[in-house]
Amino acid sequence: MKETDNFFDKVYQVTRLIPFGRVTSYGAIGIYLGAAKSARMVGWAMNKSHNLDDVPAHRVVNRKGLLTGKHHFDGTNLMQQLLENEGIVVIDNQIQDLEKVFWSPTEEL
DNA sequence: AGTGTGACACTGG
């Protein structure tokens, strides 16, 4: 077991804590982890999260609310479907009313 | 030990 996974583990933890019908950005998670500049790492962690089914990566999007990782999901619009299923309006991989569904771990967690 | 890479974020034009 590697303790170095702490970073990734945290990412998974926060991602799992995302409330239903809410989304967050990689940067927000990075800030919460203390690595705001490593927002890219968060995405990498998500890549590994594919191994885990407890990580709702579909609730994690970039700062623009764009489903950048959708392509990485199932290769289809599964990510968007999941978000819409939670009441989030997604058009063309772009989350609508992002301000309303946005969830900040640093503020609400 | 070094290089390449990435599901980003920020700034400037």
Place this chain on the structure above:
DNA sequence: TCCAGTGCCACAC
């Protein structure tokens, strides 16, 4: 608002 370029950190090879 959008496009392009830059910085940034941590992981994989």
